[in-house]
Amino acid sequence: MKAFAYFPGCSLEKMALSYHQSALESARRLDLEFRELDDWNCCGTTAYFAIDQLLSNTLSARNLALAEKLELDMVAPCAGCYKNAYFTNVYLKHDADLAEHINEALKEDDLHYSGTIQVYHLLEVFANDVGVEEIKKRVAQSLNGLKVAPYYGCQIVRPRKDHEEVEDPRYFEDLLSATGATPVNYQLKTRCCGGSLLITSRKAAFSMARNLLQNAVDNGAQVIATACPMCQVNLECYQQQINQEFGAKFNMPILYFTQLLGLALGAAPKELGFGSELVSAASVLSQIQKKEAGK
Amino acid sequence: METRPSFYDEISNMMYATHGEPISTCIQCGTCSGTCPVVEFMDNTPRDLIGMIRADLKDEVLASNTYWYCASCFHCNVRCPARIDIADMMYTLKRYSIWRNQYPAGVLGPTFAETFVKMILSGGRSYEPVLAPAYIFSYGMQGFLNEALTATGLILKGRVPVLPPRIKRLENFRRMVGHVVPVSNLVGETE
């Protein structure tokens, strides 16, 4: 039973509750233990970087220190939280002065950062740690050919961490294939959804989301699977407005990959937060159940 | 004779935390701008902006909406042949523009960022309802109504928090942040 320190991030409390529920349910079914950090704080997302980078690092450092207390590697479902925690961890490990400065601040909460843990994103934990073979074995209800657009988004993939493939990663597709779904060729899979531009530069964000939706449609996707709450909101919650703006007719369900994974592992839709979508996922569920009936 | 650092020097020095190469090594190839997903909404392309910084065109740079439109998707970073941390440069300009209180009229980024920071300090976690006033009134009537509609939809689906969050050790958290930035007068207090 592999255990991780689980850092949900602000969005998973309410806005992306279905991600939280489906993540924990999928983890449970794959013998992963996710222990939530006690009293974690916001990671600061991109907004804090616009004010002060050290401030952002301090916020993430507190969460890292909390994870170190559990003596477990950290896993974050949100791409933004993940990126902040990952790079703060890297900087603190390599810069002793910075670590000293931040540890002074952490003393206020009786915490200390020692650089003893690693940070992972939820997608890589399922795709790499658990692995495709293991998932295949545990599939109880194959998604049988459901056409899924694997939307990585930007913060999981970039900035480059080691020498890994950043332009054409494949682990999301492999994960989806393991569940029995058919990942479509999604050229814009690592293009940005606009992130917080949704609020500050709405037109730009709409344009970016529209391109992503159109590309998914062009490639025959029935659903877009995401691994970040911001991406999910940008792609799903504003489809009406995007349709208005561009005269389009998008009606694309946007689900978290853990919801699809959870279904494949045999969980019921309710256990995976289905029902809170603005764009109905009924077509996805009926597609899977239809195949089920036909089996 | 006293010399003040040039705008180019200031920005280069502020990119202290970047793990990329200095912007002096930019060969103006345009890969960043060719890659940027937001570039069509920017006054100047990222490459152009680097050129302007190197020419010490401080006012023009700060008046350009480019850096506040950057989504920090890091695509330019991974493709730049000179390995410049362009996203970090954009963040540097964001910070500089808030510090100098000099940015284009109408950009919502500064207010949004400041509001966000204050929001986190007040509870330790995000609370969307508090953010809305920071931007919603600049959307115009149609935009306001659309946003209200979307928000209503989300509320009905139970996706918007009702009560503001409050982490248990909020006081410790605030004191911790105080080591980095004075909490009481966090932002908006410029020269």
Added chain:
Amino acid sequence: MSEKVGVYICHCGSNIAGVVDVEAASKWAGELPDVTVARDYKFMCSSLGQELIENDIKEQGLTRVVVAACSPHLHEATFRNACKRAGLNPFLFEMASIREQVSWVTSDKAVALEKSKALISGAVQRVIHNQPLEPIIVDINPNVLVVGGGITGIQAALEIADAGYHVYLVEREPSIGGHMAQFDKTFPTLDCSACILTPKMFSAGTHPNITLLTWSEVEKVDGFVGNFTVKIRQKARKVKTELCTGCGICEQKCPKKVVDNVFEAGMGYRKAVYTPFPQAVPKYPVMDVQNCTFFQKGTCKACEKFCPTGAIDFKQEDTFVNVNVGNIILATGFDLFDARRIPHYGYGRLANVYNSLEFERLSNSAGPTGGKIILRDGVTVPQSVGILHCVGSRDKNYNPYCSSFCCMQSLKFAHLVKEKTGAQVYNFYIDIRTPLKAYDEFYQHILEADETRFVRGKVAEVTDAARLPGEEGKLIIQVEDTLIGKQRRIPVDMVILSSAIEPRHDSKEVAKLFGIGCSADNWFIERHPKLDPVATMTEGIFIAGVCQGPKDIPQSVVQGAAAAARVIGLINQKQVSLEPVRASVNAEQCSGCRICNNMCPFGAIAFLADRAVSEINPALCQGCGTCVVACPAGAISGSHFTNTQIMSQIEGILMVGLGQLAVPSAEAAPVAR
């Protein structure tokens, strides 16, 4: 008997004198024991400076000379020659570097003077123990080995052969010709590449002074300049060349088609028994046993059945030949950058993205499409073509260097495409690099005549994800047109990547085989980048062509000729003098442990079993000193670097450091271990 040492301290203009008080140093040196005369002078390396030394040797009967100046690397030879001219053995000279080691590394004058004194003292103490040595003269074998049968190797081989000396030309492919044989037209003249290359190939193939060893590789290199012994593996062609007439029937009858990934760059097919191209030299085919039906399944043998002279020999084995040569020229060329490393350009994923060699084969009238520029479907003629410069070059994520000829190559491609298809051509560049003769004129011609659209911007991505009208079914090039500051999406039918060139994948191993070095980018290292680009740090081994660094055909030919001229010059001298810095084993102290045997990088140490001692061959020894240090019994000493000499130098330095000017005599200096 004490020696008479002359010490000369150079000002080097203000290079040294600006930091080191040379007059004080000179005065001080004059007081040292055994120093007969000490002078300082503005430029010791000048003829007047050297005359100072020569006159003092003759008039004062100096027996040792020390010059404190720049570095031995620069002027050791100069001052040794001065000694020689005055009748003093050149090895009775030592140099103290007070420029590179003192005046160029500190501005503290007090510290500089002290360190200079220490170095001078060390040099004086050391030189007292120097022994006169005579250079080792060896004969130069007039044969030459040229490795690599591309245009550079061919050029070098022909020049040496024409000069009357014998050349072994080794080439790992079945035919000589190299990459140039693959090209269509060459810039700036638009000469057909094969037309200008094949006459040289033919000359090389028929020259009485050239022995072609194709389908061969060098396995081992022993020896030293003037006397190399090289073991060459001749891979089995499975064809008896003495019987083969090159009629080509075997190739015709062979039923097995294989994608030709080498010559045709994957664009066409060859057979399992094949010659790479019709003008191949030599004309003998080779058999690809990985794909031959007989070797894989045990059936067929059609080639054998139909060969009119019975030249097919399935049992043929690799053979080895040892050649003795005096000099070696490496002209091993380059590999093309694998553009799959840039996924966002779509090479290998999007059908109609081509790399440069693929396009050359497409355009070549002897190529797989007969010279028609058509898309991968084999039918469609492109109506718009994008040519990308700097693919994998000038990019810290791949290769930081510029590949030198690809701007001209891209202009050439633009011209060929326009000429053959009338398509609208776009060139995407960062800079246009056209430095050599008639190159910029070529660029001007393309600008004026061909309606090529030049877009200054490095392409961000090539995609098939259509977004705007007119993009459906096309390859979309997304780029910033930097001259107007806007991102553009340009739909085209075909994309050509001017990819970088890289050192051969095995260049490091090859360098090691020949005892030369590679740069950080893995090109072979020349002796001096400005003034000696074809020589290496290893005597007798030369490099030429792209293996030394990216360059075009005219520059490659020049380097091939330059290397040939150097070699011919050496051969004409008939003898070469080698530094007499050699190690030798004191047989009485040798315990026969043989630790030194395997340490020697030059294989110069042999074990004499009957006497149970090791012995060093002075001809092979290069004086590196490894065995001297390795010997646990201290039985090996290196001439001109004896323990006494080195210890005395150290003591000379320390005596100044410790403030003691009196130095013990040579006999009292113990050999500390």
